[in-house]
Amino acid sequence: xxxxxxxxxxxxxxxxxxxxxxxxxxxxxxxxxxxxxxxxxxxxxxxxxxxxxxxxxxxxxxxxxxxxxxxxxxxxxxxxxxxxxxxxxxxxxxxxxxxxx
Amino acid sequence: xxxxxxxxxxxxxxxxxxxxxxxxxxxxxxxxxxxxxxxxxxxxxxxxxxxxxxxxxxxxxxxxxxxxxxxxxxxxxxxxxxxxxxxxxxxxxxxxxxxxxxxxxxxxxxxxxxxxxxxxxxxxxxxxxxxxxxxxxxxxxxxxxxxxxxxxxxxxxxxxxxxxxxxxxxxxxxxxxxxxxxxxxxxxxxxxxxxxxxxxxxxxxxxxxxxxxxxxxxxxxxxxxxxxxxxxxxxxxxxxxxxxxxxxxxxxxxxxxxxxxxxxxxxxxxxxxxxxxxxxxxxxxxxxxxxxxxxxxxxxxxxxxxxxxxxxxxxxxxxxxxxxxxxxxxxxxxxxxxxxxxxxxxxxxxxxxxxxxxxxxxxxxxxxxxxxxxxxxxxxxxxxxxxxxxxxxxxxxxxxxxxxxxxxxxxxxxxxx
Ligand SMILES: Cc1cc2nc3c(=O)[nH]c(=O)nc-3n(C[C@H](O)[C@H](O)[C@H](O)COP(=O)(O)OP(=O)(O)OC[C@H]3O[C@@H](n4cnc5c(N)ncnc54)[C@H](O)[C@@H]3O)c2cc1C
Numbered sequence: 001x002x003x004x005x006x007x008x009x010x011x012x013x014x015x016x017x018x019x020x021x022x023x024x025x026x027x028x029x030x031x032x033x034x035x036x037x038x039x040x041x042x043x044x045x046x047x048x049x050x051x052x053x054x055x056x057x058x059x060x061x062x063x064x065x066x067x068x069x070x071x072x073x074x075x076x077x078x079x080x081x082x083x084x085x086x087x088x089x090x091x092x093x094x095x096x097x098x099x100x101x
Numbered sequence: 102x103x104x105x106x107x108x109x110x111x112x113x114x115x116x117x118x119x120x121x122x123x124x125x126x127x128x129x130x131x132x133x134x135x136x137x138x139x140x141x142x143x144x145x146x147x148x149x150x151x152x153x154x155x156x157x158x159x160x161x162x163x164x165x166x167x168x169x170x171x172x173x174x175x176x177x178x179x180x181x182x183x184x185x186x187x188x189x190x191x192x193x194x195x196x197x198x199x200x201x202x203x204x205x206x207x208x209x210x211x212x213x214x215x216x217x218x219x220x221x222x223x224x225x226x227x228x229x230x231x232x233x234x235x236x237x238x239x240x241x242x243x244x245x246x247x248x249x250x251x252x253x254x255x256x257x258x259x260x261x262x263x264x265x266x267x268x269x270x271x272x273x274x275x276x277x278x279x280x281x282x283x284x285x286x287x288x289x290x291x292x293x294x295x296x297x298x299x300x301x302x303x304x305x306x307x308x309x310x311x312x313x314x315x316x317x318x319x320x321x322x323x324x325x326x327x328x329x330x331x332x333x334x335x336x337x338x339x340x341x342x343x344x345x346x347x348x349x350x351x352x353x354x355x356x357x358x359x360x361x362x363x364x365x366x367x368x369x370x371x372x373x374x375x376x377x378x379x380x381x382x383x384x385x386x387x388x389x390x391x392x393x394x395x396x397x398x399x400x401x402x403x404x405x406x407x408x409x410x411x412x413x414x415x416x417x418x419x420x421x422x423x424x425x426x427x428x429x430x431x432x433x434x435x436x437x438x439x440x441x442x443x444x445x446x447x448x449x450x451x452x453x454x455x456x457x458x459x460x461x462x463x464x465x466x467x468x469x470x471x472x473x474x475x476x477x478x479x480x481x482x483x484x485x486x487x488x489x490x491x492x493x494x495x496x497x498x499x500x501x502x503x504x505x506x507x508x509x510x511x512x513x514x515x516x517x518x
Contacts (some may be wrong), residue, residue: 059398060295061258062323063368074325077337083295083321098299098398 014091015097020054023093031091035082039091043079045070047092054094060085061097103130105417106189106197108179109205109356110136110164113392113406114143119496120414125421132169133197134191137178139164142233143489144261145403148268148439150236151243152276157233159486167494177204181269182362184385190268200389201417204364204373206356208261208393208401214352215256217327226332227347230269231261239348243276248285249345254334256291256324257352258299259370260323261393261401264448266290266350267297267307268439273348274314275441286425288316291334291342295321300455302513303448304474310440353401356393372396377452378429380413387420389413398452400434407493408433411503433505437482447471451505457512462501464509471510 066073146160229235355371374383375395382388392406415428432452448456460467
C-alpha cells in the first residue's frame with residue numbers, strides 16, 4: 001500500500017499501526033478505503049473484537065475469528081477479501097498476525 | 102506417596118517419564134503413564150513410507166519398552182480431566198488422581214473438519230501421510246499411479262512438523278524423476294500461508310528449491326471444502342484448484358479429551374494454553390503441558406519436545422520444592438528438511454531468531470550445514486531414526502543444548518544493529 005494517509009499516524013514498513021492507542025475510526029476508514037472496503041456495522045464489530053483480543057494479549061488466527069460469534073470464516077473473507085486476518089488487523093490498528101511455526 | 106501422571110506416552114511423554122524417574126525419589130513419588138495405544142510410532146518415518154523407503158516394521162515399537170520398569174503404564178483412553186478434583190476419568194470408567202499432571206497428548210489429523218475431504222475419494226484419490234495407515238495406502242497408490250495433477254495441500258497452518266509437507270513434495274519430485282515419469286506429473290503445493298514457510302530466510306531458500314524442482318506454489322489458499330465430483334479444492338474465497346491425486350495434511354487438532362475437559366484454546370483446535378517459557382498450563386498450577394499438545398508459538402516437532410523436556414524437568418522439580426519456576430524454554434527447534442536425491446537441508450531457530458545460514462552443530466567444521474542443501478544433512482536425517490529410538494525418547498542427553506546457540510550461525514548484516 002503506497003498511499004500516504006491524510007491522517008498521519010506512525011506505522012511500520014508494511015503499514016501496521018505502531019501505537020495501538022493512537023487508533024481512530026477515521027484512520028481505520030482511510031486504511032479500509034485503500035483496500036476498497038467501506039466499513040459497515042459488521043466490519044466495526046469485527047474490528048472492535050480484534051482490538052479487544054489484542055488488549056487481552058490473545059494470539060489471533062482465522063479460526064478464532066470464526067469462533068467469535070460475530071462472523072464465520074466465510075463471512076470474514078467476504079468482509080475483508082484477500083487476506084482477511086492481515087487486512088482486518090491492519091485496519092484495527094493491531095500488529096500483523098504472525099504464523100508461529 | 103504422591104503421584105505424577107503423564108498423559109500420553111509418545112515422544113514427549115516417554116522422555117518425561119525417563120527424566121523424572123531419574124530425578125524423583127521412588128519412595129515419595131509414583132509415576133504413571135497413560136496412553137490409549139500400546140504402540141510407539143516413529144512419526145518422522147511416515148514421510149518415507151509412501152516412497153517405499155521404510156516399511157511399517159521399521160517405525161513401530163512397543164511403548165512399554167521405552168519406559169522405566171517401575172513406571173506404571175496404563176493402556177487406557179482418558180476421557181476427561183477434572184482439574185478442580187485433580188482427577189482423570191478414563192473411558193473404561195476408572196478414575197485416577199494426581200498431584201501433578203503432565204499433558205503430553207500430542208496432535209492428530211482430523212480430516213472430518215474439512216467437508217468433502219473424507220468423502221467418496223478418501224483413500225482412493227485423496228490420501229494423508231500423517232498416519233501410518235494413510236502413508237501405507239499412499240505407497241500402494243503411488244506405485245501404480247500413471248501421473249496427472251498431484252496436489253499437496255495444507256488445510257490449516259498449525260500442523261505438526263511444518264516442514265513435512267515440503268519434504269513430501271521434494272521426495273515426490275525425486276520419486277517420479279527416478280521412475281522416469283516426472284514429465285507426466287504436475288506438482289502443486291497449496292498452502293494457507295503467504296509462502297512456502299513462515300520465516301523469511303527459510304522461505305526464500307525453500308521457494309527457490311520448489312521453483313528449481315518445478316513445483317507450483319499456490320499461497321494464501323484457505324481450503325473450505327473438497328468437491329469430490331469435480332475433484333477440486335475450493336477455498337473460502339471461492340478459488341479452485343483441480344487435482345487428480347490429492348495428498349492432504351488435514352486440520353491438526355489436540356486430543357478430543359482437551360475439548361471435553363474445557364482446557365483448549367479459543368480457536369477450537371484443542372491445544373492447551375501454556376506459558377511459553379515455564380510450560381505450566383495457564384489454567385492450573387499443577388498441570389504442565391509439553392510437545393504438540395501446547396499452544397506455544399513454536400514448531401510442533403520431536404526435537405522441540407526434547408528441548409522442552411530439559412526445561413520441564415527442572416520446573417517440575419522446582420514446583421515440587423515450592424520454588425519459583427526459573428527454567429525458561431526459548432522455542433528452540435531443529436529440523437532436517439529432506440530435499441530429495443540423497444540430500445537435505447537443516448534449520449535451527451527459536452522464538453526470537455529465524456533460521457539462519459551457517460554450520461551445525463559446530464562452527465566451521467559442521468559437519469551439517471544450516472539452510473544449505475547437502476549430503477551430510479541427509480545422513481543426519483537418516484541417523485535421527487537411530488537417535489530417536491536409542492537416545493531421544495529414553496531421555497538421554499543429545500549433543501545439542503536445549504537453548505539455541507548462535508555458534509556457527511552467520512548473522513546477516515541487516516540483522517546486526
Ligand atoms: C509425517 C511426520 C513427520 C515428522 N517429522 C519430524 C521430524 O523430522 N523431526 C521432528 O522432530 N519431528 C517430526 N515430526 C513431529 C513429531 O513426530 C511430533 O512432534 C512428536 O511426536 C510430538 O510428540 P508428543 O509426545 O507431543 O505427541 P505424540 O508423540 O503424538 O504422543 C501423543 C500420545 O498421546 C496419546 N493420547 C492422545 N490422546 C489420548 C487420550 N485421550 N488418552 C490416552 N492417550 C492419548 C497418543 O496415543 C500418543 O501416543 C513429524 C510428524 C509427522 C506426522
